[in-house]
Amino acid sequence: MGAGASDLAAPAEAAGSGLGDMPELCAGEVLLRLGAPDICRLARLNRAFRSAAGADFVWEAKLPENYGYLMGFVRGSAGEDVEGGGKRGAVGKKEVYARLAKAVRFDDGKREFWLEKSTGMVCMALSSKSLVITGIDDRRYWVHMPNTESRFQSVAYLQQIWWFEVVGEIDFRFPAGTYSLYFRLHLGKPSSSRHAGRRGCGSEKNAGSGIHGWDRKPVRFQLSTSDGQNAVSQRYLDDEPGSWALYHAGDFVVAPDTEEHGQGRPVRVKFSMAQIDCTHTKGGLCVDSVLVYPRGFRTERVVDAQR
Template identity: 55%
Template sequence: MGASFSFSISHETSPAAPSLGLGLGDLPESCAASVLVYLDPPEICKFAILNRAFNGASSADFVWESKLPKNYGSLIQRVFGESDVFCKDFCKRDIYSRLCRPNSFDGGTKKVWLDKRTGKICMSVSSNSLAITGIDDRRYWSRIPTEESRFRSVAYLQQIWWLEVDGEVEFPFPAGSYSLFFRLQLGRAYKRFGRRLCNSEHVHGWDKKPMQFKLSTSDGQQATSQVYLKEPGKWIYYHAGDFVVMDSSRSTKVKFSMTQIDCTHTKGGLCVDSVLVYPSEFRKRWQRF
């Protein structure tokens, strides 16, 4: 779109009268704001630099209120509580901007943010908040630092007979459909001379039996799936299941697990990074298995 758009209005009763040169900048802010309501946030920001009318309209509270989740107040309370980190005097545009950042809660073990384009809730749950069988025994598990995780560390399994990972989250999810994924990698990544490599020394046992994933919600929904882990050296999002939130006025508790408890063989060489919850419409972005 060009920097300006102009049109002229002539007086039918006076053909000789000079035309009035009007530009898009002469549009009242209220009219410009009514247009912006129908655009997504990135488009609103582009229009804000078009001219003075759209710049002023782009700050209108009712424009940004239409982009925020309907229960954004409950979301703010859950994440920030009574903390002064979140200014209660923010305008709606600033609230949207603040919520689009990855905001930590529950002691930094979880992060939540709004997708910038759609305003939909996304969440990541650290391996540090998961109940992992044997996690405190260094013969089986260790915590390793890495820049490849949002949380700067992952749980690394060297070898074990009984694999069981459980977690839960309680959150005021806005109404909608959500998908839950486990972010896993076979092998341990490292860098050498600036090149990313993968140590697959401990990778074994994953071709014997599939990994089982489960989820359940506080309102009785359940889902299960199973898949063989594969492709060492790549972070893969394994789909555990979907759930639907009908009532955004209350918190939904979601429990999830990952197990491989066949004790006929050992398995190892697995990195557990996090569990992710995304709107189901985003599923194609992440799902491979």
């Protein structure tokens, strides 16, 4: 996506006068029509763009309407503050955008959100340790294993179980928009090493070992929201072992905030995946995380379930 969060936070470098010194307000009007990475690139063009690229009015237009609420998760963490009162004092909107474009962890490090740098939309990830997983405390069924390909450096691996169910909940103020919820899964036995190969959770040699039961019955995905939205789908877990995939559980819509003073509309999302036919066991599955992305945005292969 080009310029990253570090580019946003760094001062713009001096550059030539390519287009000459146009008025800063004119440069600002151009930048208002661009995404954050392109703003950072144009800041290197000349003095007018460099100055406009640091202006609050440019970056406030890129921030989600509830950025104050989002920064509430940052305040008090490592001495950070926004807009005065803390160790760093007041910071500009560019610095606010840069901070939110990095992962902001909460819930004892088991959840995080960040701004997708190009659009300023909110993304969220929930680790397997933030989910309610049937049998997770019994090592006959599940084990937590380290893995460098997880955002949280750990995955839950299912060895074998009769009743498979993973449940979670999100209670958050999302900016208005449509969001997709995914389970990040991997078929195959994970490596116990923190230096697992790039094929995913396990090596190519053991990727298919231990996988069983998923071809007997489909997994059922469900999603519901506090304002009455529902999605139900199902799919057999029959993809090629050895690589991660995002299994689409459903979409939900957050309406524009009309009464909450720019804090975003509160929404509670409940979700689950289950295969509870107890006539057979199933196993050989890595559960890494649950991801919430703006609809249409994705970073990995997506598996759409059948409605």
